[in-house]
Amino acid sequence: MDNTNKIKHLYARAGFGLRVADMQRVKGLTVKHAVEGFFTSSTEIKPLTVVTNNTNYRDAAKADSLTKKMFMQQQRQLERDLNITWVNQMSMSEAQLREKMTLFWHNHFACRTQNAFYAQQLNNIQRTNALGNFKTLLLAVSKSPAMLQFLNNQQNKKGHPNENFARELMELFTIGRGNYTEQDVKESARAFTGWGFDNDGEFVERKVLHDEGQKHFLGKTGAFTGEDIINTLLERKETARFICTKLYKYLVNETPDMANVTAMANVFYSSAYDITKLLKFVFTADWFYADKNTGNLIKAPVDFIVGLNRQFYIDYKNPDVIMQFERALGQVLFYPPNVAGWPGGKSWIDSSSLMFRLKIPSTVLNDGVIDFKGKADPEDEAFLAMNVNKRKAVNTQVQTQPNWDKFLTGIPANISKATVAGVILAPALNANLMAIVNRATNIRSMVIELVSTPEYQLY
């Protein structure tokens, strides 16, 4: 693989794609420099600040039905604002790696809450620690009101343990199934008794509710606290392996290569769970750039939407359209299907979601029209005529404005159409794609065709 393709691959996986306009800038970079660049531009931590204060649910619950209704409406509005703000941040921010990893942790520590303030707080914990230390991240997540509430630790009390948090901590957040027993779940649940949060959304250890007795956990015995349990879990190398397997599926290949995962787990474990060290190891490994690991992952809906926004500088006059796309494609941020997160891969694709994916790019870029330059079947003339009439209607609905000038003027001089196509699409250009490129009379219609292909779903 040549250097340009390596850098394109890095941008696709470590961020939300290489802009055509950035081709010239990255051309002379070595992989090592490009990787460093990702970390440097992700140094800044820009938290989401959409929700400014915490609304007290208990007061709202006591209110009359009209106030309640207004309250619920306000919460929905805040959730929407939070979602759209994050999509915009992923699309515009230069801290691409930080946002990409925030999205990974958003799915790893999948959580739902009706309280938009808590949702934002958890998202900011995930962003702040996205490239930091996994232990710090895990502790902060475990102590966040959103997670405490979601996994019922607020109800986990001495004498009446609630096992939900302890179970998911092991099954989904750290060592994974097969590495603990039901008894370990029961014992560790007791260690987390009393962990909760107060009305201001601050973590509290409610001493009177904490079970101070002896617990037997993963072969150890002691009067363990929640932090002790987390430490014990991190001492287990299975935890490093579990996280690395998941990250490998996210960044490299859906089918884990055990040798590569083991190498990652060694780096992660011996660095005491340093996420930056782990990522640098992955992005500079030769196998990361192997042919079988490129252009083969199915974009998550958010990757797909953000990638389009980023490449074409799309301005949504009606931001609700972003949420409609998320819904149609099956990934609404802050609304994972369950605590296990979105399953990803092929599960993103069914008949309807694929048709939406094939149609959305031309909808946001060209009022729903794909300027077809191939030979149209005579039967299709009616379809083509109808489509022209529809143009206006599509624009009224989606109200998007791509910045074609910026996209087109960003294309480096003296560059071939095929090179532009090679940046837009991750898989290699086969004969059919080359036919699209060769027959195109202008870049704009070529690009619209390319982003309307199954190949564009991959990265």
Added chain:
Amino acid sequence: MKRRDFLKSTTLASGAFLIPSFLKPLEAMASGQLTGYKNLVIIQLSGGNDGLNTIVPYGNDIYYQKRNTIAIKQPDIIKLNDMQGLNPNLSSLKEIYDQGWMSVINSVGYPNPDRSHFRSMDIWQTGSESNQFLTTGWIGRYLDANCAINKDPYTAVEVDDTLSLAMKGAKMKGIAVQNPAKLYQSTREPFFKELVNEHDAAHLSEDNLGYLYKTMIETSSSANYIQQTSKTYNTTAQYPQSAFAGQLKSVAKFINSGLKTRVYYVSLSGFDTHTQQQNQQGRQLKIYGDAVAAFLKDLKQTGKLDDTLVMTFSEFGRRVEQNASNGTDHGTANNVMIFGGKLNKAGIYNNAPNLSALDNGDLKYEVDFRDVYATLLDKWLNVNNSQILNKNFAGLNFV
């Protein structure tokens, strides 16, 4: 031959030029060889329908004690037996019940119930344990298990814009069709047709790219098949004006036109009635009951009722005691309603819910929802339930 007849006789063949033959070797065969073709129609009531105000246990005083302001008054109830009766908004179903086309299974749920809408819906749609996370739906796994015979997405059709998790398997998924003509149009985009026609074989061999092309090809072929088949049928039966009735009308049209679909899926939402329940739930139940009655009568008229089974569920029932806002909060076990022309046991299937032995204010489940699924899988879809549900369930005998 008239063009229309030509289309009719080649409905299956007409999609065939779009696809390489090795993908569809059984397609032509399947049309003639499936005898006793049975459909399952699943109706999901989203939001947690209050089962106690749907099939009302009017013969139990506790019901009236716990529901001071929202209990359905005795004279308004359409009595089914001396314990339970229909909410008056379900009056259309009385006739259906009297025909022996309806069965009510009480107290359906699962161990360690979850009161969150999305989690409990997830459990119902995937058929999982309450502490287990499955990424495939139970109908999806049925498609996977059965894909040697029925390998087209239209084997399971959801009348909606997007596809529910219930319909997604690991290898196969159903298809979402809100409007067959519109879906068909979207696949007719000349550029897409070219992609479908001119992809090379190498595309299909690659893992994810192959899957994308395969899905695209199957969507084109299924959209074409569904449109060409269903447009030949003209619905004469009368349906109410609601959107939900429109969805059931589409299902009936699909069934009546002879679409080779085994499972249909439709949803009706608006059942999360924390406040002012009576009007809100009443309105939704009326939409539901009127539409279902029209649907069943339509199928009776066309001779398809005996080949159709309808199951209605909701992700949970509601608490026995009402709340302070004339509504009800999230609960647990609930009733499941079954409709069909050939029920083995019509009427009230089992005992009315026990309102005195509650679990922290909630009904205790008596029938596992997977026993209902197992019955449908074993006796209606002819597939061993343990293959789909990951362990064997004994099932019930309503069919």
